[in-house]
Amino acid sequence: MTTLFDPLVAGELRLANRIAMAPLTRNRAPGAVPAAITATYYAQRASAGLLITEATAISQQGQGYADVPGLYAPEQLAGWRRVTDAVHAAGGRIVTQLWHVGRISHTSLQPGGGAPVAPSAITANSKTYILDADGRGAFVPTSAPRALALEELPGIVADYRRAARAAIEAGFDGVEVHAANGYLIDQFLRSGSNRRSDAYGGSIENRARLLVEVMEAVTAEIGAGRVAIRISPVTPANDAADPAPQPLFEYVVAQLARWPLAYVHVIEGATGGARDFQQGDTPFDYAALRAAYTAAGGKAAWMVNNGYDRALAEAALAEGRADLVAFGKAFIANPDLVLRLRAGAPLNAWDSSTFYGGGEKGYLDYPTLAEAAVEAAA
Numbered sequence: 308m309t310t311l312f313d314p315l316v317a318g319e320l321r322l323a324n325r326i327a328m329a330p331l332t333r334n335r336a337p338g339a340v341p342a343a344i345t346a347t348y349y350a351q352r353a354s355a356g357l358l359i360t361e362a363t364a365i366s367q368q369g370q371g372y373a374d375v376p377g378l379y380a381p382e383q384l385a386g387w388r389r390v391t392d393a394v395h396a397a398g399g400r401i402v403t404q405l406w407h408v409g410r411i412s413h414t415s416l417q418p419g420g421g422a423p424v425a426p427s428a429i430t431a432n433s434k435t436y437i438l439d440a441d442g443r444g445a446f447v448p449t450s451a452p453r454a455l456a457l458e459e460l461p462g463i464v465a466d467y468r469r470a471a472r473a474a475i476e477a478g479f480d481g482v483e484v485h486a487a488n489g490y491l492i493d494q495f496l497r498s499g500s501n502r503r504s505d506a507y508g509g510s511i512e513n514r515a516r517l518l519v520e521v522m523e524a525v526t527a528e529i530g531a532g533r534v535a536i537r538i539s540p541v542t543p544a545n546d547a548a549d550p551a552p553q554p555l556f557e558y559v560v561a562q563l564a565r566w567p568l569a570y571v572h573v574i575e576g577a578t579g580g581a582r583d584f585q586q587g588d589t590p591f592d593y594a595a596l597r598a599a600y601t602a603a604g605g606k607a608a609w610m611v612n613n614g615y616d617r618a619l620a621e622a623a624l625a626e627g628r629a630d631l632v633a634f635g636k637a638f639i640a641n642p643d644l645v646l647r648l649r650a651g652a653p654l655n656a657w658d659s660s661t662f663y664g665g666g667e668k669g670y671l672d673y674p675t676l677a678e679a680a681v682e683a684a685a
């Protein structure tokens with residue numbers, strides 16, 4: 308029987324186990340440059356089969372929060388190089404998550420102080436995080452976006468392509484395209500945020516067009532075996548809304564079967580919340596989603612996420628519902644999560660007050676089992 312601790316070849320990624328660290332925004336990259344402490348943070352967690360970085364902006368336009376990192380300027384790439392070197396030295400594997408926030412942004416973060424961009428000029432009922440005049444983090448409503456002109460879309464696809472190339476140059480093992488949680492690609496997918504009447508709006512095929520073009524560009528640039536994608540079929544995060552996610556996401560995964568990707572990463576339910584959350588009248592059928600992918604010829608590893616503990620994760624693997632499981636908050640609080648799961652050891656509790664922003668506290672100082680034992684003996 309497959310266990311969490313068995314290795315896996317996912318596309319071109321050779322993983323030591325089935326435990327992934329989920330992408331986790333931490334807002335500790337001043338000026339959008341990954342800090343030195345970020346190399347330590349990821350290296351501490353390198354026993355994960357795969358580390359997925361926090362969401363990382365592909366362009367300044369794609370930036371939606373203060374102190375989140377980018378992948379478009381030389382000093383950002385140099386910062387990431389420190390991270391990938393540290394993780395590889397510790398024996399780990401790491402991919403970066405390519406991110407364009409679309410309308411989940413604020414004018415103060417945008418080039419020239421302009422409006423954030425979106426499929427349609429509809430303001431999200433959501434918040435973003437900026438620095439106030441004293442440099443303190445504050446959550447504020449997202450700014451009103453402007454609708455992207457048709458002529459601008461090739462430039463956005465090109466930004467994804469450039470970022471994928473930059474990721475490889477910075478030493479990453481691959482990339483995960485962020486198509487989840489109500490950000491730009493997800494905004495195009497869902498009818499709640501996409502009211503376009505051109506080839507990128509209306510039908511499911513049209514709403515998925517940007518996603519397909521991004522995947523085509525990124526896979527052509529670095530090879531499909533180093534490319535993954537994250538989707539969140541029913542999440543309400545960032546005002547994501549669609550009355551009929553089942554046919555929409557079955558179409559999306561059938562399209563994804565075109566490429567021999569590393570993995571498909573599915574957030575089940577509300578991101579960071581209820582696993583049984585639903586949009587529309589019927590519960591989402593995740594088995595049918597995977598069946599749609601397989602029926603279309605898809606062979607990539609299937610990664611699941613949201614509220615998994617060891618028992619749920621082992622059941623998902625044993626029943627063939629997943630090949631990989633991503634853990635989020637548990638990985639923030641437990642750098643040696645793999646060891647702890649294997650030993651059946653208790654987990655450190657997380658401190659949500661240090662999730663976003665700050666320095667080493669709540670970032671580098673969660674003890675491993677061995678460190679906790681030393682502390683207990685002292």
Ligand code: 8OZ
Pocket residue numbers: 332362372487488544578
């Ligand atoms: C929490 C805070 C800010 C951003 C996501 C990138 O939900 C995020 C995010 C999460 O995917």
